[in-house]
Amino acid sequence: MSSTTYSSLDRLQRARQLAIQSARIADEHRGEDIVVLDMTKLTPIVDFFVIITAATPRRIHTIVDEIDRALRESGEKRLGIEGYGTSRWVLLDYGDIVIHVFDPEARQYYDLDNLWSDAPRIPWRPEEEHVEQV
Numbered sequence: 001m002s003s004t005t006y007s008s009l010d011r012l013q014r015a016r017q018l019a020i021q022s023a024r025i026a027d028e029h030r031g032e033d034i035v036v037l038d039m040t041k042l043t044p045i046v047d048f049f050v051i052i053t054a055a056t057p058r059r060i061h062t063i064v065d066e067i068d069r070a071l072r073e074s075g076e077k078r079l080g081i082e083g084y085g086t087s088r089w090v091l092l093d094y095g096d097i098v099i100h101v102f103d104p105e106a107r108q109y110y111d112l113d114n115l116w117s118d119a120p121r122i123p124w125r126p127e128e129e130h131v132e133q134v
Helices: 008-029 056-074 103-112 128-134
Strands: 031-036 047-053 080-082 089-093 097-102
Touching: 008 031, 008 047, 008 056, 008 097, 047 103, 047 128, 056 097, 089 103, 097 103
Parallel strands: 047 097
Antiparallel strands: 031 047, 080 089, 089 097
16 A cells, blocks of 8 residues: 555555445456455455456556556555566556456456455445445
8 A cells, every 4th residue: 555654444445445446447448347356354465356357458458557557646556567468367466455457268267256256245336336335
C-alpha cells in the first residue's frame, strides 16, 4: 500500500476499494469474467485477488496499463509485475492486492477461481453492491 499510515481496518477498507476500482477499470476496457476475491481469512500474504480474462494480448496490456496508472495515481506503489512480455498471464502485485489478467486458455489452465473457491466473492458492480447492502 502507499506510504500513508493506515490503521489495520482502514488499510483493509482501502485495499477493498482499490480492488473494486481495479475490477471496474478492467470492465471499462473489455475485461471478461471479472472476479474480486476476499483472501483475508485464507492467507496472510494478500487481502484481495482480482482475476480478469482478456481476449487478446493487446487487451491484456491495456487493462494492466490502465489499472497500474490508476493505482499509481491513487498513491499506490507496485511491488512487482510478472508476465507482461508474454501476455498470457500478467500479475500486478500491490502487496494487499494482487491482480491477475489472463488470456482465456491460461485462466482455464491455472483455474485460480477453483483453487481459491473458499474465498468470498466481493461484489464490484454498483448494482451488486446495492444488493449486498440490503
